[in-house]
Amino acid sequence: MEDFERQLRDALARKEQPPLFEAKVFAAIAESKSKRWVSWRWEALAASLLALAGFWAQHEHAVRDRVAGEAAKARLQLALKITVTELSKIQRTVRTTEE
Amino acid sequence: MIAIKTILVAWIALAPLGAQEIKIPASLDRLAAKASEVVDVTLDANLLQLASRFLSDKDPDDVQVKKLIGGLKGIYVRSFEFEKPGEYQDSDVEPVRAQLHTPAWSRIVGVRSQKSGENAEVYVKTGNGKIGGLAILVTDPKELTIVSIEGSIDPDQLNELGGHFGIPKVDTRKEAGHGKDE
Numbered sequence: 001m002e003d004f005e006r007q008l009r010d011a012l013a014r015k016e017q018p019p020l021f022e023a024k025v026f027a028a029i030a031e032s033k034s035k036r037w038v039s040w041r042w043e044a045l046a047a048s049l050l051a052l053a054g055f056w057a058q059h060e061h062a063v064r065d066r067v068a069g070e071a072a073k074a075r076l077q078l079a080l081k082i083t084v085t086e087l088s089k090i091q092r093t094v095r096t097t098e099e
Numbered sequence: 100m101i102a103i104k105t106i107l108v109a110w111i112a113l114a115p116l117g118a119q120e121i122k123i124p125a126s127l128d129r130l131a132a133k134a135s136e137v138v139d140v141t142l143d144a145n146l147l148q149l150a151s152r153f154l155s156d157k158d159p160d161d162v163q164v165k166k167l168i169g170g171l172k173g174i175y176v177r178s179f180e181f182e183k184p185g186e187y188q189d190s191d192v193e194p195v196r197a198q199l200h201t202p203a204w205s206r207i208v209g210v211r212s213q214k215s216g217e218n219a220e221v222y223v224k225t226g227n228g229k230i231g232g233l234a235i236l237v238t239d240p241k242e243l244t245i246v247s248i249e250g251s252i253d254p255d256q257l258n259e260l261g262g263h264f265g266i267p268k269v270d271t272r273k274e275a276g277h278g279k280d281e
Contacts, residue, residue, distance in 0.1 A: 069149050075140050076164070080264065082176050087221070090208055090221060093219065
């Protein structure tokens with residue numbers, strides 16, 4: 001029992017910190033913070049680049065879509081113009097013949 | 100069992116009519132080299148849908164066109180203009196005409212001008228009491244135009260497009276001094 005009490009007392013007894021312990025702890029904390037900051041900056045940069053690439057791809061797709069759409073509209077206009085003109089010519093000839 | 104057989108026979112018989120579309124023969128593309136002016140427009144269902152997306156819902160002309168192309172599956176136009184007559188033969192047009200001389204298609208107009216040598220034909224594809232396609236074939240000594248429109252179309256709507264959507268309003272009144280047509 002005495003042995004146990006002695007062990008407990010030793011364990012709970014205040015011990016002096018080794019010299020420079022506090023400085024080492026602060027240095028370790030500072031280093032850890034610095035590493036985390038550098039890592040965070042790289043992650044932010046990568047995310048920004050990814051977002052930029054996504055935005056650019058979306059913009060390019062929209063531009064290509066618009067160009068193709070406008071071209072299709074112009075072709076449609078031309079096709080309808082030819083169709084209407086030919087039909088009108090035929091209609092006019094038929095009317096002329098009837099008269 | 101008899102009902103299934105009847106449906107199957109009817110489906111086999113009607114399937115070719117549904118699938119009957121005018122194929123522009125590749126031989127016509129060879130005429131492009133001889134032609135002074137060529138118009139080649141191919142608008143399949145996807146391109147029509149794309150073009151439709153770029154038509155405004157507010158512009159009355161665009162709305163009219165949107166309505167017109169709503170039921171279409173394709174518009175195909177080949178037009179060749181030549182410097183001199185005889186650059187193409189009847190045999191070049193025959194494959195197209197042969198496709199139109201089928202039960203699915205009916206010729207509604209045929210105009211032949213002896214004076215100018217122009218020959219114009221309008222065909223419609225009918226089914227279920229509706230027009231399911233329109234084909235125009237215009238042959239002239241110095242010009243050849245083939246228009247094929249697939250899908251449900253109202254010719255009156257086409258006519259109304261004159262003067263709108265950049266399409267010139269065409270006067271269909273009798274021209275003074277027009278040649279004798281038959």
